[in-house]
Amino acid sequence: xxxxxxxxLLAAVFAVAFRYVHACVAVTTPEGQEHxx
Amino acid sequence: MTWxxxxxxxxxxxxVAALVKPLGFYIERVLAGEGTWVQRRLGPIxxxxxxxxxxxxxxxxxxxxxxTSLLVFxxxxxxxxxxxxxxxxxxxxxxxxxxxxxxxxxLNTAISFATNTSWQAYGGETTLSYLSQMAGIAVQSFLxxxxxxxxxxxxxxxxxxxxxxxxxxxxxxxTRITLYILLPVSIPVALFLAWQGxxxxxxxxxxxxxxxxxxxxxxxxxxxxxxVIKLLSGDGGGxxxxxxxxxxxxxxxxxxxxxxxLIFLVGAALTNTFGRMVRDERQGWVLFAAMAALFTxxxxxxxxxESAGNPAFAGLGxxxxxxxxxxxGNLEGKEVRFGVGQSSLFAAVTTASSDGAVNAMHDSFTxxxxxxxxxxxMLDEVIVGGPGSGLFGMLLFALVAVFIAGxxxxxxxxxxxxxxxxxxxxxxxxxxxxxxxxxLGGAAVASVVPAGLxxxxxxxxxxxxxxxxxxxxxxxxxxxxxxxxxxNTPFYNLGLALAMFIGRFMVVVPVLCIAGTLxxxxxxxxxxxxxxxxxxxxxxxxxxxxxxxxxxxxxxALVLGPVAEHVALIAGSRY
Numbered sequence: 001x002x003x004x005x006x007x008x009l010l011a012a013v014f015a016v017a018f019r020y021v022h023a024c025v026a027v028t029t030p031e032g033q034e035h036x037x
Numbered sequence: 038m039t040w041x042x043x044x045x046x047x048x049x050x051x052x053v054a055a056l057v058k059p060l061g062f063y064i065e066r067v068l069a070g071e072g073t074w075v076q077r078r079l080g081p082i083x084x085x086x087x088x089x090x091x092x093x094x095x096x097x098x099x100x101x102x103x104x105t106s107l108l109v110f111x112x113x114x115x116x117x118x119x120x121x122x123x124x125x126x127x128x129x130x131x132x133x134x135x136x137x138x139x140x141x142x143x144l145n146t147a148i149s150f151a152t153n154t155s156w157q158a159y160g161g162e163t164t165l166s167y168l169s170q171m172a173g174i175a176v177q178s179f180l181x182x183x184x185x186x187x188x189x190x191x192x193x194x195x196x197x198x199x200x201x202x203x204x205x206x207x208x209x210x211x212t213r214i215t216l217y218i219l220l221p222v223s224i225p226v227a228l229f230l231a232w233q234g235x236x237x238x239x240x241x242x243x244x245x246x247x248x249x250x251x252x253x254x255x256x257x258x259x260x261x262x263x264x265v266i267k268l269l270s271g272d273g274g275g276x277x278x279x280x281x282x283x284x285x286x287x288x289x290x291x292x293x294x295x296x297x298x299l300i301f302l303v304g305a306a307l308t309n310t311f312g313r314m315v316r317d318e319r320q321g322w323v324l325f326a327a328m329a330a331l332f333t334x335x336x337x338x339x340x341x342x343e344s345a346g347n348p349a350f351a352g353l354g355x356x357x358x359x360x361x362x363x364x365x366g367n368l369e370g371k372e373v374r375f376g377v378g379q380s381s382l383f384a385a386v387t388t389a390s391s392d393g394a395v396n397a398m399h400d401s402f403t404x405x406x407x408x409x410x411x412x413x414x415m416l417d418e419v420i421v422g423g424p425g426s427g428l429f430g431m432l433l434f435a436l437v438a439v440f441i442a443g444x445x446x447x448x449x450x451x452x453x454x455x456x457x458x459x460x461x462x463x464x465x466x467x468x469x470x471x472x473x474x475x476x477l478g479g480a481a482v483a484s485v486v487p488a489g490l491x492x493x494x495x496x497x498x499x500x501x502x503x504x505x506x507x508x509x510x511x512x513x514x515x516x517x518x519x520x521x522x523x524x525n526t527p528f529y530n531l532g533l534a535l536a537m538f539i540g541r542f543m544v545v546v547p548v549l550c551i552a553g554t555l556x557x558x559x560x561x562x563x564x565x566x567x568x569x570x571x572x573x574x575x576x577x578x579x580x581x582x583x584x585x586x587x588x589x590x591x592x593x594a595l596v597l598g599p600v601a602e603h604v605a606l607i608a609g610s611r612y
Contacts, residue, residue, distance in 0.1 A: 002140040002141070003123065003140050005140070006119070006141065006143070006144040007116075007119075009144070009531070010112075010115060010116075010119075010144065010148075013535065013538050014108065014112050017108050017538075017542045017543075017546070018105070018108060020542070020543065020546050021101055021104045021105060021108070021546055022101075024104075024464065024467075024546055024547060024550040025101055025550075027460075027463060028460040028463075028464070028550060028553075028554055029460070
């Protein structure tokens with residue numbers, strides 16, 4: 001039972017990490033590449 | 038301070054400086070896939086690994102694919118190590134018949150070693166079987182180190198490449214780093230350590246009769262093979278609970294020096310690799326100079342504080358001055374084989390890097406000594422740091438430095454010919470704020486909830502330092518323990534595992550994102566308005582930025598802990 005709880009916690013934090021990758025892709029916008037000349 | 042202590046420090050610094058260039062050159066050639074002597078001989082193994090894993094080495098990845106591969110690889114590593122720890126009682130190479138590791142401790146340990154932290158809430162000789170040590174801990178030490186170097190190299194590629202959508206192939210990078218950098222160093226050094234007296238055996242612990250007639254159990258095992266990678270990888274997880282203070286892990290002063298060199302070698306050499314890859318070695322030397330300056334400040338503070346001894350003893354009239362009869366200073370918690378000099382150097386090296394191996398008990402250092410150790414880790418471990426993590430941490434601060442310099446003169450910041458725009462600055466902030474959030478947030482929660490306070494060994498500011506050190510060590514992926522805090526509890530096992538996870542992956546992902554956006558950019562030629570980044574001015578700016586950012590972030594917490602304890606100690610209060 002405790003093993004399932006630990007593996008569930010692990011799955012949860014890795015789900016956040018994978019979502020984090022997508023979030024980083026989302027915030028690196030083309031506008032963000034612009035700069036003041 | 039003694040001349041012997043400074044001589045050891047000088048020898049150590051000279052050897053590190055001398056090896057930076059040749060090792061940096063070698064690493065660059067390995068990662069570029071150029072034929073080194075080692076590659077020509079081990080090349081068939083590399084090819085076999087790719088065929089077995091179904092990897093096309095010629096196919097590079099964009100940063101999201103690279104980051105996904107890294108996360109999948111680490112998830113698999115954590116699951117494998119967790120399974121080994123939970124099943125060790127039923128697996129071979131367990132001569133002491135040790136039971137399965139508890140679930141929360143197994144999860145903490147698996148995350149700890151997969152994140153290159155090596156935080157140990159257990160005593161190795163009484164908790165882990167030989168199989169768990171070798172197939173679990175040592176394997177993750179190799180792989181987590183390779184991952185750190187790979188991430189740093191992708192960031193360097195981001196600067197070195199122009200208008201390229203990819204940053205490398207994760208599977209190729211970790212294969213080459215493991216096969217051509219880590220293994221060729223580990224094997225001969227493990228033999229050297231075995232020659233010096235470090236055990237390497239599958240035999241069970243020995244039961245011996247002492248000269249007094251008492252019975253004593255001597256723990257042993259395959260120590261030498263794990264000892265070398267614990268140091269080289271920046272992992273630091275000891276085979277024994279006492280780590281490198283144990284005579285079977287660090288038998289003498291010579292092995293002490295060799296162990297410290299192993300800790301610093303790859304991290305320092307990567308600055309030269311960086312310089313070579315961006316085709317200007319001076320860029321690498323500037324980073325190395327900044328690291329050296331910060332290291333010197335920390336070491337001088339630490340060695341000075343430990344040599345001065347304990348103010349409470351001084352008040353009692355105890356002689357703490359070095360002389361013919363004693364080495365002097367604060368010897369509590371230190372091995373007399375190493376004395377204050379080598380203990381201070383080892384402690385500075387292990388906290389400046391992300392290693393976390395110890396040859397003295399950090400809880401017994403003076404408050405100012407403990408402050409120096411905390412500060413080394415809190416500066417995001419950019420002072421050499423772990424293999425790879427130190428370089429990408431320093432490069433993140435370099436981006437902040439050029440950003441601040443750009444703001445001051447009203448120009449778009451540039452670094453190594455790349456315009457630094459909103460995307461890179463956002464990702465840099467995300468990476469640099471993740472670690473302080475985990476440290477301060479975790480320490481704040483642990484300082485008020487009963488489960489956090491239950492583990493304290495001391496009251497007052499020293500107790501707070503113990504909590505602060507634990508979360509700093511975990512989030513900065515260092516792994517050294519201050520001791521004095523009972524951390525093998527569900528609260529600390531899970532809380533510190535979360536801190537380690539944040540400190541590793543919440544940093545690595547933005548770094549890979551920066552690598553990807555930089556690689557896709559075209560390079561702009563330097564102009565009269567470009568900030569020079571190869572001289573002492575930039576090194577000074579970089580050091581200043583690191584110290585100011587670190588100070589603004591952590592000074593209040595340090596005042597509550599070691600600073601308050603130092604003042605109280607002078608006033609005669611003890612905790």
